[in-house]
Amino acid sequence: AKDAGGAEHHRFEPVLHASAEERRQLEVALRKALGRDEMELHYQPVVDSRSEAVVSFEALLRWNSIDHGFVSPGKFIPLAEDTRLIVPIGRWVMRKACEEARNWPEHVKVNVNVSPEQLLEPGFHEEVVEALAASGLRPERLEVEVTESIFLRDASVARNALEQVMSLGCSVALDDFGTGYSSLGYIRKLRFSTIKVDRTFVQGAAQGSAESLAIINAVVAMAKSLDMATTAEGVETAEEAELIRNLGCDKIQGYYFGRPMASQDAQRLFSNPSKL
Numbered sequence: 001a002k003d004a005g006g007a008e009h010h011r012f013e014p015v016l017h018a019s020a021e022e023r024r025q026l027e028v029a030l031r032k033a034l035g036r037d038e039m040e041l042h043y044q045p046v047v048d049s050r051s052e053a054v055v056s057f058e059a060l061l062r063w064n065s066i067d068h069g070f071v072s073p074g075k076f077i078p079l080a081e082d083t084r085l086i087v088p089i090g091r092w093v094m095r096k097a098c099e100e101a102r103n104w105p106e107h108v109k110v111n112v113n114v115s116p117e118q119l120l121e122p123g124f125h126e127e128v129v130e131a132l133a134a135s136g137l138r139p140e141r142l143e144v145e146v147t148e149s150i151f152l153r154d155a156s157v158a159r160n161a162l163e164q165v166m167s168l169g170c171s172v173a174l175d176d177f178g179t180g181y182s183s184l185g186y187i188r189k190l191r192f193s194t195i196k197v198d199r200t201f202v203q204g205a206a207q208g209s210a211e212s213l214a215i216i217n218a219v220v221a222m223a224k225s226l227d228m229a230t231t232a233e234g235v236e237t238a239e240e241a242e243l244i245r246n247l248g249c250d251k252i253q254g255y256y257f258g259r260p261m262a263s264q265d266a267q268r269l270f271s272n273p274s275k276l
Ligand code: C2E
Pocket: 044, 059, 060, 061, 072, 073, 074, 077, 086, 090, 093, 113, 114, 115, 175, 176, 199, 233, 234, 235, 236, 253, 254, 255, 256, 260
């Protein structure tokens, strides 16, 4: 048994080694990404579920690495978080998103994802103040998106940081709701403007899952009674959009209404509204 275990160990070692090496190389490249101008933001429309008018765009980071080609956020964001590179990258995202949103119509907001490592940095509030000042964007047009995971680390620091941002006039959305640690206590204490219902529930409900349907109903009811809005994420079909509308979600985001697009394309939508 000992020999077999040893053999197995040897068989798997190169695989583990390769992925650690790949990770190391990716980290080296990620460290240089901003300086090499490899990052850009794409924007995905969020529409009002009834009028279908665009109310916001969510900024989504894209990395086209000289060394590794296109790397998905699902891969490099966790790496950026582990290495704390998300702090400078996140600062760049905040600045860039405010700057680009400044050119959109006044009623359209921009949603910016903020990682726990970034939010919990002492300078986060100043970072937001500076991004707003540099761009001239009204604070009311910026909505910060955080996930429940911010409460796992240092809940009171996270809460303070969010309250500071809210005091500027910005709003805060709770992203991926229902997929992680449930922070119902914090929903009561913090005035989130929007709760984003994760795509897994949208998909589940559309496929006839009674549990997903019940969860969306419960989230919508809770949000209404707390005076918060709901956004359904990942709506891909007309059927899903119709279902979500009937469930009472206020806003919809997903491929059905628009994929994340380059900044110029988002901008172009406003000069050619029929394309919406
Ligand atoms: P998220 O914040 O939940 O963003 C929504 C993700 O769902 C995006 O993936 C978007 O492209 C995708 N999506 C939108 N509509 C649909 C749909 O109808 N169907 C499907 N299957 N997917 C849809 P993306 O761009 O790959 O980003 C993945 C995650 O990476 C984001 O999830 C967010 O957690 C993180 N992320 C992206 N940009 C940033 C950023 O600037 N800062 C931070 N901290 N995280 C970011």
